[in-house]
Amino acid sequence: MSYVKLKTFAALVMVLSLTANVVPNVVSAKGDDFNSIVKMIEQFYGVKHVGIPFLAKAGMKVARTAARIKGGEARRIAEAGSIKLAVFENQDFNGEFTRFRNTLNTALNQTWSPLVQTLSATDGEQVYIFVREAGDKFNVLVVTIAQRDATVVQVTLSPKNLALLMKDPEGTGKAITEEATIIDQE
Amino acid sequence: MKTLFQTKLAAPLFALLLIVASAAATRAQDSRLQLNSLDHLSAKASQTVDVNIDEKLIRIALKVFSDQDAEERKIKEVVAGIKGIYVKSFEFETDGQYTAADMETIRTQLRGPGWSRLVNVMSKKEGNLEVYLLMNGETVGGLAVLSSDLRELVVVNIVGPVNLDKLAQLEGHLGIPELGIEPAKPKTKNDDEK
Numbered sequence: 001m002s003y004v005k006l007k008t009f010a011a012l013v014m015v016l017s018l019t020a021n022v023v024p025n026v027v028s029a030k031g032d033d034f035n036s037i038v039k040m041i042e043q044f045y046g047v048k049h050v051g052i053p054f055l056a057k058a059g060m061k062v063a064r065t066a067a068r069i070k071g072g073e074a075r076r077i078a079e080a081g082s083i084k085l086a087v088f089e090n091q092d093f094n095g096e097f098t099r100f101r102n103t104l105n106t107a108l109n110q111t112w113s114p115l116v117q118t119l120s121a122t123d124g125e126q127v128y129i130f131v132r133e134a135g136d137k138f139n140v141l142v143v144t145i146a147q148r149d150a151t152v153v154q155v156t157l158s159p160k161n162l163a164l165l166m167k168d169p170e171g172t173g174k175a176i177t178e179e180a181t182i183i184d185q186e
Numbered sequence: 187m188k189t190l191f192q193t194k195l196a197a198p199l200f201a202l203l204l205i206v207a208s209a210a211a212t213r214a215q216d217s218r219l220q221l222n223s224l225d226h227l228s229a230k231a232s233q234t235v236d237v238n239i240d241e242k243l244i245r246i247a248l249k250v251f252s253d254q255d256a257e258e259r260k261i262k263e264v265v266a267g268i269k270g271i272y273v274k275s276f277e278f279e280t281d282g283q284y285t286a287a288d289m290e291t292i293r294t295q296l297r298g299p300g301w302s303r304l305v306n307v308m309s310k311k312e313g314n315l316e317v318y319l320l321m322n323g324e325t326v327g328g329l330a331v332l333s334s335d336l337r338e339l340v341v342v343n344i345v346g347p348v349n350l351d352k353l354a355q356l357e358g359h360l361g362i363p364e365l366g367i368e369p370a371k372p373k374t375k376n377d378d379e380k
Contacts, residue, residue, distance in 0.1 A: 098229070113238070113240060113242050115238065115239070115243065116235065116237050117235075117238075118233065118235050119228050119231070119233075119234040120231075121231055121232065121234075123232075133246065138250075159250035162250045166246070166360060167359055
């Protein structure tokens, strides 16, 4: 092998080893992740989220869901005016847990950290909770999908309230799933 | 005048060094187990919980947990220095939904260099409990717990300096389930005579 070829080979090896370690995964969700995720759910399951009158009802759901996170006291933990919400009602969400989870995680993994994800194949329920820093506060994104309904909620939390979530992430996921069922019955 | 090393061998040797450094960096993360091989069990499980507290979330936890709250202060002390906490748990409605081969995908990783099984560990809970520690020389690099019974499978993987006492303090917090871990008491002479 000539010296030039050897040098080219060495350069190629260098580039490959550097890119393998340094270049992050390319993901699709940028900018407004909340809207991207709502659209992603619509495309994935072939569903549509519902309009304003339903949002008023669901806004209450968010507040109560947040209140339930630690022990069920009536305590609002989301920062005022920070709630973003999309509701899907009475439509089919036909499982495909693994593929949906992979799609969701790939879409969010650049800017969000997946805190806890719970799935129930028997009940057809999925709950995903992601966290990211937002200045001195934190954004929490909760995606809840049941067999016939789904919600996507984004809230801003103070450090104190994020601590509540982090202490018991599994309980949080379960509380949110239960909350969705309870509110529907109220 | 340039030497032979400077003219012909420097670039390939530099490339080799980069590859070695890259391999070393990869080895330093070895205590993080690959748990994706268990993902297919989600389709059979009545409940699957997947907790991923990576280094970024640990850093956030250290920031948001208060020194004024005794419980939060304790967690903060325990997680300081830890690089990640990963939990995967499955609950099934019937027996035999996971196989020995599923367990083996995890155990194979725990037979890697540095990992050793702690034998003197018991659980207050029923079922099987296996605890493994990764040693990087004198220091603990990570810990893994496999807890299983007929209808439940739990894998806990903590990356970074951790020990059984720390793990016991984290049970029930940050997504780590209650494993009931307790170091086995040393045998006494009377025990042997029984």
